[in-house]
Amino acid sequence: MNGRNIWIMARKELSGINYEKTIIFAILLQLFVAMFSSFLMVGLTSMYDPSSVSQYSRFRYSIAYSGTNSTLLDRLLESDDFTVYSMGLSPALESLKERKLAAVIFVPDTPPDSKDPVQITLYTLQNDLQATVVGVKLKDVFLGFEDDLRTARASRITEQPIEVQLPPAARTEGFYEFVFGLLIPLLVFMPAIISASLIIDLITEEYQHETLETLVSTPITFPEMVWGKILACEILVPAQAGVWLILLALNGIRIENPVPILFLVSVASLILILLSALTALHYRERTAAQFIYSTALVVVILLVVSVPDNPLNLIVRASVGNAGLEIYGAILLVSAVAAALGYATHLYARRIGRLAQGSV
Amino acid sequence: MGIFSDIFTIARWEVKKSFSTMGRNVLPLAVILFILLILATGFVARSGMHLQDGMYLIATDDRELGNILASDGRFMVFIGDASTIESEISAFDLIIVNRTVSQPTTDRGRAAAKTLSRDYSQYVASVYSREPDLFAAYPLWIDLQYVKSELDFQATQSGQYISVRQRSAEPPLPQGPVVQVTPPPAVIPYSADDLRKNLQQDTGKNDQIARYTNLFTQQPSYSSFKTPDQLSPSLPFDSIIFVFVFIFPLYFTSQFFMMSIMNERIERKGEILLSSPLHPLVIIAGKMLPYLAGMLITSVGVILAARASLLILLPLLPVILFFLASALLIGMLSRSFKELSFISIFFSTIATSYLFFPSIFANVHVVSLVSPLTLIILQLQGTGFSAADYLYSTSLFYLTSGVLLYIGAVNFNAERLFDLRPFLPRLREFITSSLSRVHPYRSLFLANIFLIPFVFMLQMMALVLFFNLPMPLSLVLLIAFAAFVEELAKSIGVYSLFAGEITSLPLPTILLASAATALGFLLGEKLFLLAMLSQITDSVFGSILFLQQGALLLWMPLLLHFAGVLIVTLTIRAGGRRWYFPGVLAATVVHSLYNLYFILGAVR
Numbered sequence: 001m002n003g004r005n006i007w008i009m010a011r012k013e014l015s016g017i018n019y020e021k022t023i024i025f026a027i028l029l030q031l032f033v034a035m036f037s038s039f040l041m042v043g044l045t046s047m048y049d050p051s052s053v054s055q056y057s058r059f060r061y062s063i064a065y066s067g068t069n070s071t072l073l074d075r076l077l078e079s080d081d082f083t084v085y086s087m088g089l090s091p092a093l094e095s096l097k098e099r100k101l102a103a104v105i106f107v108p109d110t111p112p113d114s115k116d117p118v119q120i121t122l123y124t125l126q127n128d129l130q131a132t133v134v135g136v137k138l139k140d141v142f143l144g145f146e147d148d149l150r151t152a153r154a155s156r157i158t159e160q161p162i163e164v165q166l167p168p169a170a171r172t173e174g175f176y177e178f179v180f181g182l183l184i185p186l187l188v189f190m191p192a193i194i195s196a197s198l199i200i201d202l203i204t205e206e207y208q209h210e211t212l213e214t215l216v217s218t219p220i221t222f223p224e225m226v227w228g229k230i231l232a233c234e235i236l237v238p239a240q241a242g243v244w245l246i247l248l249a250l251n252g253i254r255i256e257n258p259v260p261i262l263f264l265v266s267v268a269s270l271i272l273i274l275l276s277a278l279t280a281l282h283y284r285e286r287t288a289a290q291f292i293y294s295t296a297l298v299v300v301i302l303l304v305v306s307v308p309d310n311p312l313n314l315i316v317r318a319s320v321g322n323a324g325l326e327i328y329g330a331i332l333l334v335s336a337v338a339a340a341l342g343y344a345t346h347l348y349a350r351r352i353g354r355l356a357q358g359s360v
Numbered sequence: 361m362g363i364f365s366d367i368f369t370i371a372r373w374e375v376k377k378s379f380s381t382m383g384r385n386v387l388p389l390a391v392i393l394f395i396l397l398i399l400a401t402g403f404v405a406r407s408g409m410h411l412q413d414g415m416y417l418i419a420t421d422d423r424e425l426g427n428i429l430a431s432d433g434r435f436m437v438f439i440g441d442a443s444t445i446e447s448e449i450s451a452f453d454l455i456i457v458n459r460t461v462s463q464p465t466t467d468r469g470r471a472a473a474k475t476l477s478r479d480y481s482q483y484v485a486s487v488y489s490r491e492p493d494l495f496a497a498y499p500l501w502i503d504l505q506y507v508k509s510e511l512d513f514q515a516t517q518s519g520q521y522i523s524v525r526q527r528s529a530e531p532p533l534p535q536g537p538v539v540q541v542t543p544p545p546a547v548i549p550y551s552a553d554d555l556r557k558n559l560q561q562d563t564g565k566n567d568q569i570a571r572y573t574n575l576f577t578q579q580p581s582y583s584s585f586k587t588p589d590q591l592s593p594s595l596p597f598d599s600i601i602f603v604f605v606f607i608f609p610l611y612f613t614s615q616f617f618m619m620s621i622m623n624e625r626i627e628r629k630g631e632i633l634l635s636s637p638l639h640p641l642v643i644i645a646g647k648m649l650p651y652l653a654g655m656l657i658t659s660v661g662v663i664l665a666a667r668a669s670l671l672i673l674l675p676l677l678p679v680i681l682f683f684l685a686s687a688l689l690i691g692m693l694s695r696s697f698k699e700l701s702f703i704s705i706f707f708s709t710i711a712t713s714y715l716f717f718p719s720i721f722a723n724v725h726v727v728s729l730v731s732p733l734t735l736i737i738l739q740l741q742g743t744g745f746s747a748a749d750y751l752y753s754t755s756l757f758y759l760t761s762g763v764l765l766y767i768g769a770v771n772f773n774a775e776r777l778f779d780l781r782p783f784l785p786r787l788r789e790f791i792t793s794s795l796s797r798v799h800p801y802r803s804l805f806l807a808n809i810f811l812i813p814f815v816f817m818l819q820m821m822a823l824v825l826f827f828n829l830p831m832p833l834s835l836v837l838l839i840a841f842a843a844f845v846e847e848l849a850k851s852i853g854v855y856s857l858f859a860g861e862i863t864s865l866p867l868p869t870i871l872l873a874s875a876a877t878a879l880g881f882l883l884g885e886k887l888f889l890l891a892m893l894s895q896i897t898d899s900v901f902g903s904i905l906f907l908q909q910g911a912l913l914l915w916m917p918l919l920l921h922f923a924g925v926l927i928v929t930l931t932i933r934a935g936g937r938r939w940y941f942p943g944v945l946a947a948t949v950v951h952s953l954y955n956l957y958f959i960l961g962a963v964r
Contacts, residue, residue, distance in 0.1 A: 017698065062532060067543065085531035090541050094534035096507050101532060108546030117495040119585070121503040121544045142502065142588035149499035156496035161487040162425055165460040166477050176471035177434075181412040194705075201697030208626050208697075286697050287378075287619040288386045295393045302400040306407045313413050320415055320468055322436070 005220045009228020010235070013202055017232075061102040061134050064092035068109040072120070072145040076105075081137045096123055102134045112152040179253055180320050185312045187248075188261065191240035192269030193297065195233040196276040200289045202229045203280035222353025223346055226281070230273055230345075237269045238262050256321035264318075264327060267334045268311050272297070274341040281348060366638055370646025378620060378650075408433070416472035419445045420456040432479050435472075481589055494552040501548055501555075501585050548585060555585070603733050606672070607715065609658040610680060611708055614687040617651040621691030622700055625777050640772035644765070648684050655680045668740055674750065675735035678757035679715070685764035686711070692768060692777065693786055714817070732757060756820070759813040770794045791856045800857055801876040807853045808880030809887070815849045843951035847944050850877050850921060851928040855940060858929075870929050878921035885917075920954050923947075 060080070064087040065073055076084045087095075092104045104123040110116055124134060150157070203226070206212045215225055245258055255261070276293045283289040304310045314330050317323035412434050419438040420426045426439040438445075442457045449455060453472040454463045461476065463469035491497035548555070624633075633643055659676050663669070686707055694700040715731050732753050735745045771777075771790045796803040822841045854873050858865055924947040931943030 016696075064531065087531045089543055091531075091534055091538050093507065093541060094536060094538045095532050098534050098536065100534065106543060108543070110546050112499075115495065116546075117499055117501045117548055119501045119503060119544075119546060119548045121505055123505045123507050125507055139588055142500065146498075146500040146588045150497070153493075153496040153499055156493045157488075157491060158493075159487060159491065161484045162422075162428075163459060164425065164456065164480055166480065167461050167463055167473055176467050177412070177415070177475065181415060181434075185411065197701055198698055201701055205697050208623070283385060287616060287623070290615075290619075292386065292389055292393065295390065295397065299393060299396045299400050302397075302404050305409050305411055306400070306404040308410045308413060310410060313410050316412055317414050322414060322417060 002221075002224060005224040006228045006231060009220060009225050010231040013229055013232035014235070061137070062100065063134075063138075064095065064101050064104045065107070066092055066104065067107040067120075070107055070112070070118075070145070071148045072105070072107060072141070075141050075144050079137075079141055082141075093123060096125065099125070103138065105138075112149050118149060181316055184248070184255065184319050185315050187244045188241045188265050188315060189269070189312070191237045191244075192265060192272050194240075195237050195269060196272040196297075197290065197293060198236070199229055199233045199273050199277050200280040200286060200293055202233070203277060204284060204286040204289055207284040208286065223349040226277060226345065226349040230270075230277055233273050234266065234270055238266045241265050255319045257318040257323070257327070260327045260331065261315050261318050264311055264315060264331050264334065267331055267338055270338045271334065271341055272300075274338065274345050275300075277345055278341075278348060281345075281352060363642055366642050367646040367649060370633070370638075370643055371649035374620065374647050375650045378616065416453045416468065416475065417451065418454045418456070418472065418476070419448075419452045421445060422456065422459065425456060425459070428483055429476070429479065432475070434475055435479075485587075485589055489556060494556050498555075498587050500588055502588065503544060503585055550585065603716075603736055605666075606659060606662055606676060606736065607679070607712075607733070609662070610655055610676075610683050613651050613655050613658070614683040615704065617648065617684060618687040618691040618700060618704060620647065621688060622694065622697070625692070634772075634774055634777075640769045641765075644688060644769055644772060648688070651684060652680065655683075671744075672736050672739050675732035675739075675745075675754060678754040678761065679732050681761040682757045682764075683711070685761040685768065688768045689764055689790075692771065693790070695786075714820075756813050756817050759810075760817060763810050763813065767791065767794050788856045791852065795853065795857050797857070801872055804853045804857065804873055804876040805880035805883075808850060808877050809884035811849045811852065812881070812884035812887075815845055818845045839955050840948065840952050843955060844944070844948040846881075846921075847924050847928065847947040847951055850881055850925050851940070851944055851947070853877055854925060854929055855932070865929075865933060870926070870933065874922050874925040874929060877925045878918055881921050882918050920951065924951055 060083045062083045062085065063076070064085050065076060066087055066089040073084070073086075076082055085092075085101075087104075089104070089106055092101065095101045096104050102124070106121040106123075108119065110118045112118070122138065206215065206225075220228075241262055242258075245255055245262070248255065275296070276289070279293050279296070280289045283292065305312060309326060309330070311330055311334060314323055314327045318327050410433065414436045415434045416436065417438065418429060418435045419440060420429070421440065421442040423439055426437045429435050430437045438452070445452070445455050445457055449462075450464065452464075453466070453469050454461060454476060456462075461473065463473045488497035656673070659673060659680075660670070663672050687704075690700065690703050690707060694703055715733050735749060735753055738745050738749075767790055770793055776786075776790065776793070791807075795807055819842050822838060822845075854877060858873070927947040927950060928940070928943040931939045931946060935942075
């Protein structure tokens with residue numbers, strides 16, 4: 001094993017990526033994602049947590065109240081979010097269809113302390129972002145009304161839950177858990193996944209383009225060639241992940257412990273890269289290797305995520321600043337696995353190299 | 361029938377070949393991986409996802425409360441006495457002392473408080489749902505009724521928030537006729553036990569996952585009755601998750617097709633096929649057939665599994681064709697495996713956004729019909745779609761797939777397939793050989809007609825994107841973007857036909873070429889508008905994209921298009937090929953000013 005040969009090989013692959021301008025596609029992709037990010041942010045976050053949508057509108061919504069008067073009507077009139085009109089049900093529904101109203105509420109004449117439940121009917125527009133927002137705002141009012149009714153029926157309730165005084169609802173915060181708990185581990189591990197599929201391309205290419213014999217006839221040995229390719233892919237991981245972290249910081253999302261995170265990602269991605277290098281060396285054909293790799297990737301990710309204190313979880317905790325020394329332990333553990341896999345890859349590459357030399 | 365038997369022969373070869381490369385070695389491992397996948401899924405289902413464990417540190421002096429909170433993995437709970445906790449308040453994201461929650465004013469503290477309040481209401485619900493007198497603990501039930509609004513495009517002209525426009529004391533009365541409805545009954549039509557079961561089921565499961573799995577299982581009919589706490593807002597995103605199930609296998613299969621084309625090229629096996637007397641289209645059709653069949657079979661499988669209507673296949677078909685046509689070109693264009701990987705990732709991101717983002721607005725806006733996926737959502741909901749809807753949302757996909765296939769077929773020869781030059785010059789060459797050098801003006805004219813679907817696709821995407829922005833900004837962005845896309849599209853033909861010799865090109869040729877381009881573009885645009893887009897063009901957004909000059913003569917837009925191409929060609933002629941993009945930008949500015957002038961006129 002010669003360090004310089006490995007470096008020559010890695011440089012060859014990196015300049016190949018640079019020459020083919022394929023990296024431009026990666027950058028374009030990142031730009032494209034950045035362009036859609038505001039949309040993604042709203043869209044994905046509200047998928048993840050619909051109540052965060054409500055901060056996007058500070059309008060007064062027009063709603064119609066129909067049926068018997070109740071404390072619900074008083075609560076709606078008090079609310080800053082709504083302009084309430086008392087209307088007949090039929091014209092109100094027609095106005096709703098014409099989008100002149102955001103919602104229609106019908107309340108029957110059930111007394112508050114009745115044995116029966118009070119069953120009100122809420123009409124909203126189907127599958128509409130506005131309806132989503134109105135629903136969130138109405139929920140608060142309904143909860144208040146439910147409290148009124150519960151108080152009226154309190155004598156019939158046998159077990160009360162532990163009462164906890166919650167701070168006033170913070171409407172402004174909705175993205176934090178999404179950004180730190182999902183987006184950051186996703187973005188940081190994306191380069192690892194890309195690099196692992198890149199190594200398959202680099203290795204199978206030598207086989208399928210039949211350039212392997214030329215390479216093996218140079219002073220560079222087969223294991224050196226494999227390690228050079230692995231190095232080229234590995235270098236890209238912290239570089240890309242680092243760029244993501246910087247971009248996020250520019251967007252005002254500050255991450256704690258960036259260095260241990262990048263370190264952990266680099267070692268963990270080395271495992272992925274080594275696994276796919278082994279797959280590629282075994283199959284020597286891109287379609288098969290990529291197919292096996294992508295299926296195996298899903299299995300590995302599922303297994304990793306279901307274990308407590310997994311690397312992805314540690315990245316989440318480190319990025320919010322709640323991880324102690326565990327992250328260093330994880331780095332050590334993951335490094336050990338990577339070293340073992342690296343040794344296996346080395347042995348396998350050496351065997352293949354000998355066989356190849358024998359045939360040449 | 362000769363052609364069909366040829367196609368079948370090639371299709372049989374293709375299947376055989378892919379099985380011989382994939383078959384023996386891959387199958388055992390694939391089976392093992394598949395079993396592992398099922399086991400892993402089961403494992404995750406049992407042990408849960410541990411992604412966000414320990415995100416928040418929380419301290420409390422109440423052991424009972426602490427144990428309740430610890431059941432949520434996101435909280436790391438510390439139980440101690442009140443004085444110790446209060447002395448180290450800054451070490452925690454949230455503290456609960458004397459059953460009162462206080463939090464530091466950090467982002468994390470606020471996020472923790474939000475998670476806590478969600479957990480707390482779940483806990484309260486679990487206590488109340490055990491109550492013997494259910495209607496004392498849950499006195500309020502809400503019957504959620506969705507009303508479908510067919511909003512026409514015109515209604516959004518004054519902005520998106522129709523429901524907030526009313527501010528007067530007068531109730532908003534409908535314009536249309538009022539249909540008399542009988543008020544809903546005051547009694548809930550289900551027994552307390554049924555409702556309790558439903559409540560307990562609901563509190564038992566993780567609602568973040570349940571929200572998406574609910575879609576697959578038939579819901580019991582009383583689920584439209586909810587307590588205020590269950591009032592999860594109506595999410596348009598749910599159906600989109602489901603649509604993803606249809607699209608994902610298509611991505612996967614088109615990858616195999618891409619790879620097969622690429623393999624022919626690098627292993628030079630394609631040469632044998634090329635030397636046969638078969639027409640390239642026959643070869644392409646034959647190679648495509650197995651993948652097409654595979655995609656259709658998977659889709660039918662998914663449809664049957666979801667017990668949905670087979671009509672969903674209709675909108676899927678153009679999407680499948682589009683994927684296959686793009687896969688063909690990507691396989692033919694890329695020089696190396698890594699290029700193939702990057703381009704295909706790039707393509708699928710773009711295609712995903714084009715397909716998915718519009719369908720978020722299904723039922724809300726006609727814009728959503730831009731994507732065929734919207735039709736799938738409508739069909740899943742039971743609304744269905746009309747033939748006009750189908751034509752409107754799929755024609756762009758059919759046309760672009762046709763053009764892409766044509767470009768692929770024209771270039772399916774040894775010279776192009778085994779060439780290893782950079783991507784962009786190759787792409788230009790592909791376009792050049794689709795044009796005729798013998799009849800340059802005629803082919804420029806035709807090429808620009810066929811470019812229109814692509815231009816419309818890009819502009820539609822912009823429309824969907826900018827639709828969400830506030831009004832003046834969305835207009836300006838749309839004007840600039842639409843102009844840029846049109847100028848770029850028009851210049852592609854001239855540029856690829858004359859790029860090599862443009863500096864020495866005589867002026868009359870340039871004028872004639874520009875005229876042919878402008879004519880073709882205009883004709884294509886008008887044909888398209890007449891054919892289908894009348895819904896969108898009636899709106900103010902539409903008039904930016906496809907300026908309707910009812911009162912004006914056609915020579916005005918013709919002159920504009922002519923001027924645009926001329927600006928680009930003359931810039932390149934004067935400055936060389938480096939000046940291509942500045943030329944396009946200059947033409948864009950002219951085009952935008954023209955559009956602004958007429959739209960301001962229209963608004964006034």
